[in-house]
Amino acid sequence: MKFVANVDFNGGQLRPLDQSDVDTIVKLYQKQTLAGQSTTASTEHAERMITLSVQMAATQRGLMWAMEVDGQMLGMLSLYDWQPTSLKTLMRLDVLPEITQLQQVEALRAGMDYLLKKYHLRNFSFHCLPTGDEAVINVIEQVGFTQQAYLRDFRRTSQTEFSDILVFNQILTTVSETPHEGESA
């Protein structure tokens, strides 16, 4: 049974992860800024992530899409903390340098439109680091997300250190509320 749908966006498609994505996932997850990440990503972690992505989607806890452009996986758009009752979810965007900002914007819009239509999700949020996540912030602001909170020392980065987290939100009530290129939220 297929739990993660294929969703087309202008320039590419969102699709379920599969075993051929392992190397790309390892590349994407070399970032040491990820919560709880103490070592660099490995093949084993990536394989486990693919298995988890199916389990998450099957139980509506989360979802992981590969962002594919011209047949190549260039990023991931993921949902965590998916709360079907509260119609909300926390998202992540992890990309390789090869994908353009416009493609990321289109992919995110298409993913959110799909989630709104299919699951009626309306409250989308991103947690970003104050430094290091500028590229992601650029993308999500273009899609209409706005910063709503600055959570001090919200994420633990080591035994004794913490990082602040910026919370960005976008609330959708109808499909037509998704802003289009050049529009603000």
Place this chain on the structure above:
Amino acid sequence: MNWNLNTEHYYVRFAHEEDIPNIYALLGSNEVVKNHPKNPMVVEAQAMDEARRMVMQFEAKEAAFWLVEEKSTGKVVARLSFQKFNWVSASAQLRVDVFSDHKTQSVLSELIYAVATLAYEDLSLHRIEWLLLESDHSLVDLAKALGFNHDGQLLSFLEFEGSWIDYQVFSLLKTDTAWQQAIKNHGLGKS
């Protein structure tokens, strides 16, 4: 570790079987629960269920609940809790259910200082979060007066009676000047 606390004017203690009427009286009061927001309890069986959930959540290390018994009268006047313990990020969410005649800075600073001391010293937490409704002016003002920082808001956090509820997020860190000052002064919000 002793979870039962003793402040100058209150026993801040875990609930026992005889507390069902106390829980019902507190959470059956609209003035106490309206700002969570929640509907007041309407039958005592709900208090029994709540008491059971309090125990289960504590045993699962997800939350801790204290009833606040006034020493001079023996009356239970409030319930404090830490919910959503996150042992990875060393944080928890504070929640306060209190009768309006005890919803004052002097009372709540005494109570919150007691549970925050336990959180920071015994549980090694780093961040205490307090989610409040913007319309709950008395607690919003009190949180600020006690040194909590307004971190921002969480939009459409939950749905209640057909409306989406935004929460204002306040936080107090172990490293905050307000807390360090509280340790020196043996109390929160004292200058």
